Amino acid sequence: MIKTRGRTRRGLIVFASTFGSMAQLARGLWHSDSDKRWLTPLAIFLCMTGLLLIVATTVEALAPFIYSIW
Amino acid sequence: MYSARPHERPTAFDRMLIPVQRWIWSDADRRVQKLLRFSETETDGGRDILRAAEVTSDPLLRRLYLEHAIDEFRHGVLFRHRAAALLKVSPCRSNSGFQGDWLTPGGHGLDDLQVDGESDSDMLAFLHLSEKAAASRFTVYRDVMQHDPPTRAVFEEILHDETFHMNYTLTQLARVEPKRHRRHLWRARLSRLWKVYLRLATGLSGILGSMLLTIQYFVLLPPFAWLAKRAARRELSGWTIVSPGGSESLDRQY
Amino acid sequence: MKNSLGEKVWMRGIISSHLGVPGRKVLFTEHHQSHAAAAFLTAPTCRAAIMTADAVGEWATLSVGDGERLANGPTTIRRFREIRFPHSLGMLYSTFTAYLGFKVNEDEYKVMGLAAYGQPTLVEQVRKLIRRTPDGAFALDLNYFEFHTTAERCYSSRFIELFGPSRNPYEPIDLDTAEGQRFADCAASVQRVLEDTLVQLARALHEETGLPDLCLGGGVALNGVANARILAESGFERVFVPPAPGDAGCAIGAALYCDRICFGNPDRDLPDHPFWGPSVDGSELARLAREDGHFVEDCYDDALIDQIADDLAADRIVGWMEGALEFGPRALGHRSILAAPHTTEMRDRLNREIKYREPFRPFAPVVPIEVAARYFDIPPGGTRLARFMSGVFPVRREWRSRLQAITHVDGTARVQVLEPAMAPRLHALLEAYGQRTGIPVLLNTSFNLAGEPIVNRAVEGYSTFLRCRIDVLVAGETRVMKRTSAMTKTPVNTLKKEVA
Numbered sequence: 136m137i138k139t140r141g142r143t144r145r146g147l148i149v150f151a152s153t154f155g156s157m158a159q160l161a162r163g164l165w166h167s168d169s170d171k172r173w174l175t176p177l178a179i180f181l182c183m184t185g186l187l188l189i190v191a192t193t194v195e196a197l198a199p200f201i202y203s204i205w
Numbered sequence: 206m207y208s209a210r211p212h213e214r215p216t217a218f219d220r221m222l223i224p225v226q227r228w229i230w231s232d233a234d235r236r237v238q239k240l241l242r243f244s245e246t247e248t249d250g251g252r253d254i255l256r257a258a259e260v261t262s263d264p265l266l267r268r269l270y271l272e273h274a275i276d277e278f279r280h281g282v283l284f285r286h287r288a289a290a291l292l293k294v295s296p297c298r299s300n301s302g303f304q305g306d307w308l309t310p311g312g313h314g315l316d317d318l319q320v321d322g323e324s325d326s327d328m329l330a331f332l333h334l335s336e337k338a339a340a341s342r343f344t345v346y347r348d349v350m351q352h353d354p355p356t357r358a359v360f361e362e363i364l365h366d367e368t369f370h371m372n373y374t375l376t377q378l379a380r381v382e383p384k385r386h387r388r389h390l391w392r393a394r395l396s397r398l399w400k401v402y403l404r405l406a407t408g409l410s411g412i413l414g415s416m417l418l419t420i421q422y423f424v425l426l427p428p429f430a431w432l433a434k435r436a437a438r439r440e441l442s443g444w445t446i447v448s449p450g451g452s453e454s455l456d457r458q459y
Numbered sequence: 460m461k462n463s464l465g466e467k468v469w470m471r472g473i474i475s476s477h478l479g480v481p482g483r484k485v486l487f488t489e490h491h492q493s494h495a496a497a498a499f500l501t502a503p504t505c506r507a508a509i510m511t512a513d514a515v516g517e518w519a520t521l522s523v524g525d526g527e528r529l530a531n532g533p534t535t536i537r538r539f540r541e542i543r544f545p546h547s548l549g550m551l552y553s554t555f556t557a558y559l560g561f562k563v564n565e566d567e568y569k570v571m572g573l574a575a576y577g578q579p580t581l582v583e584q585v586r587k588l589i590r591r592t593p594d595g596a597f598a599l600d601l602n603y604f605e606f607h608t609t610a611e612r613c614y615s616s617r618f619i620e621l622f623g624p625s626r627n628p629y630e631p632i633d634l635d636t637a638e639g640q641r642f643a644d645c646a647a648s649v650q651r652v653l654e655d656t657l658v659q660l661a662r663a664l665h666e667e668t669g670l671p672d673l674c675l676g677g678g679v680a681l682n683g684v685a686n687a688r689i690l691a692e693s694g695f696e697r698v699f700v701p702p703a704p705g706d707a708g709c710a711i712g713a714a715l716y717c718d719r720i721c722f723g724n725p726d727r728d729l730p731d732h733p734f735w736g737p738s739v740d741g742s743e744l745a746r747l748a749r750e751d752g753h754f755v756e757d758c759y760d761d762a763l764i765d766q767i768a769d770d771l772a773a774d775r776i777v778g779w780m781e782g783a784l785e786f787g788p789r790a791l792g793h794r795s796i797l798a799a800p801h802t803t804e805m806r807d808r809l810n811r812e813i814k815y816r817e818p819f820r821p822f823a824p825v826v827p828i829e830v831a832a833r834y835f836d837i838p839p840g841g842t843r844l845a846r847f848m849s850g851v852f853p854v855r856r857e858w859r860s861r862l863q864a865i866t867h868v869d870g871t872a873r874v875q876v877l878e879p880a881m882a883p884r885l886h887a888l889l890e891a892y893g894q895r896t897g898i899p900v901l902l903n904t905s906f907n908l909a910g911e912p913i914v915n916r917a918v919e920g921y922s923t924f925l926r927c928r929i930d931v932l933v934a935g936e937t938r939v940m941k942r943t944s945a946m947t948k949t950p951v952n953t954l955k956k957e958v959a
Contacts, residue, residue, distance in 0.1 A: 138479045140476060140477075140479070144476075145473075145476040145477065146476075148472060148475060148476035149469050149472035149473055149475075149476050150472075151472070152469065152471055152472030152475060152482050153469055153472060155471075155482070156458065156468065156469055156471055156472065159457060159458065160458075160468070163457060171436075173429075173432045173436070174429075177429050180425070181468075182468060185468050185469065189469065241629075248910075252911075255922060258922055259916075259918045259919055259922050260918075264750040264751065267747075267750075267751075268751065271922060271925060271926070274926075275926060285629065288629065289627075289629035289630065292627060292629055292630075293630070442546055442592050442596070442598035443542070443592035443593070443594045443595075443596040443598065444540040444541070444542060444592075444594050444595070444596045445540060445541055445542070445543055446539070446540050447522065447524075447538040447539065447540055447541055449537070455486040455487055455488060455717065455721050456483065456485075456486060456487070457487060458470060458471055458487045
């Protein structure tokens with residue numbers, strides 16, 4: 136049985152997982168192919184921007200300002 | 206000037222925007238883009254109302270919603286055909302600049318609606334206000350379209366339906382919630398106000414976002430673009446061998 | 460961008476938050492690994508070569524390998540090698556989809572339908588876009604494309620110089636004009652190049668593995684014309700395409716991969732059908748239709764089958780809902796619109812009054828397996844491909860005049876060959892229809908209107924039924940017919956006048 140969670144709680148769980156995901160992404164890029172190492176700082180930067188999107192989906196009033204970046 | 210029935214009289218805010226709308230609709234490219242967008246909006250709205258017809262347990266509402274949805278789909282087709290006819294006469298330029306989209310509610314398709322979770326009364330109140338706003342706005346569009354009789358005729362035809370939609374949603378709301386229908390209307394009005402804020406905020410933040418992106422584009426991206434080009438030059442085409450152990454670890458996303 | 464950064468990057472956390480499982484328990488399979496697993500582990504074969512092709516997944520666009528499974532034993536799937544983005548057969552085809560004014564990642568099947576109306580006169584031009592590499596793979600000439608640099612447009616101005624101006628999506632294609640014919644020729648040419656490339660890749664894979672079976676996965680495997688050529692020309696004896704070879708099927712592939720390979724569970728056979736969705740409830744339809752005053756009949760199996768066969772023989776169009784919904788893009792007999800396949804009038808009526816779609820698009824037939832070879836020229840191994848409508852085969856010349864509604868302009872049809880065990884009631888209906896007309900073949904198209912998803916529940920079928928000119932609706936044991944006077948029970952039109 137899947138337990139339904141509220142939006143804020145779901146947002147918090149996603150937020151808490153982001154740092155691990157970012158570290159994993161950076162590690163993955165660094166260890167994969169030496170050709171792709173240069174992508175690591177860009178990927179981290181984009182992930183930080185992605186964090187803003189999570190905030191946007193959790194705090195609706197900020198959403199238009201954050202979505203507009205794209 | 207406002208020749209039609211009294212309920213088609215635009216709101217004060219819409220009347221205030223008449224010069225802006227006249228300017229927006231005067232350009233053929235902008236007209237095409239807006240008609241195409243309206244077509245999508247009406248079709249999306251039609252899908253939402255169709256869904257409402259599928260989830261309601263009230264047989265009369267089901268029939269009315271279905272009729273309403275069919276009207277919306279037909280409006281989508283009318284707008285699309287008119288845009289296609291205009292395109293045939295003068296092919297569109299790639300970018301027609303400012304279109305004032307954030308000013309335009311158009312229909313209800315623009316607003317994010319979770320039909321499956323709405324009660325009949327909330328849905329009816331929402332639809333009533335949306336249709337009322339659309340009727341007011343479409344009256345303005347029809348009236349500023351003196352120079353383009355076929356497009357004016359499209360708005361005229363759609364306005365007729367919008368009037369029906371506006372009225373049946375109100376009478377049905379009074380039937381479904383005889384005592385509390387006003388409360389539902391006020392709640393829907395507040396929700397629309399919130400969406401007005403979101404719309405304005407989107408307009409304002411669009412400007413901020415463009416500035417931010419421009420700065421990023423010139424300051425941050427050039428070194429990465431250079432690195433990407435260098436890496437692309439080194440990339441070989443053809444087969445890449447998949448290493449046997451390469452995909453063993455399933456706990457890594459990247 | 461918003462989608463990638465807002466969702467895809469954080470998928471572990473999102474899945475964890477929705478399902479309530481710890482993040483470390485969420486596993487990830489690669490995109491083409493999932494395609495390969497979906498194609499191989501759902502196919503009734505123990506050892507097969509595997510080829511997957513789509514637009515792009517992670518970096519791969521096409522991969523080849525093999526798979527082996529032992530009954531109640533271990534399973535292995537190996538991918539030998541892959542071709543990487545931006546060199547992509549899927550993107551090549553999608554670029555032409557966009558150029559021809561259709562929606563990318565959605566309307567590729569329209570290009571395939573249009574191709575039959577053209578001649579591959581532009582093959583040399585298309586070959587300028589894609590060259591074979593010395594190792595037997597292929598590479599796109601990126602000067603002709605923009606999909607890898609911008610989200611705005613797939614093709615470059617050089618592409619336009621080569622093929623001429625693109626089609627205005629809002630203008631219908633008129634095949635009687637030179638411009639319409641040019642678009643059809645473009646479609647025919649890219650279709651030919653796609654087929655040639657896939658056949659060569661499959662032939663090389665056959666020579667390399669020496670296996671008789673091939674499992675095909677990825678969105679490109681939805682191209683039934685190419686699949687039929689692979690079967691005919693690559694050397695493989697049997698070709699398996701799952702009912703959902705596209706990205707939706709990756710869900711099944713990922714689950715099977717984890718079960719059989721990651722967790723090492725022993726191999727078990729899967730049911731060889733596509734009916735994985737929710738079941739339809741006939742009593743729900745009966746209630747809705749009675750509330751609206753339509754003619755409702757509840758009858759049991761034989762009587763219902765006889766009645767529907769009579770309806771079809773009387774040229775009525777039937778919305779048919781039975782059992783569990785199909786998984787995948789094809790209507791395979793549980794959510795179908797059925798009609799008599801004999802005349803072009805029926806095809807035009809369906810296009811005009813129900814499906815509201817381009818006249819150049821063909822309709823598919825369904826035929827019982829016992830008599831399929833009588834009406835269709837199906838090669839050895841072809842019935843398997845036709846099980847889930849994954850191959851396009853010629854209609855036998857002598858039957859074309861009596862199967863006009865399902866015979867495409869080039870004399871072919873994307874036929875579904877039906878085994879009784881897969882959909883017994885539809886099979887019985889085909890037999891009953893055959894007894895009345897002498898031809899047990901029906902036109903079978905998905906139960907939806909243009910741009911809408913295939914219906915699932917009875918109420919969705921019912922609302923579709925009311926919005927178009929389907930004459931009869933069936934769900935389970937319930938048969939509904941529209942009664943014109945039904946609308947007078949609570950007359951919407953009168954109400955409309957009063958309220959307005």
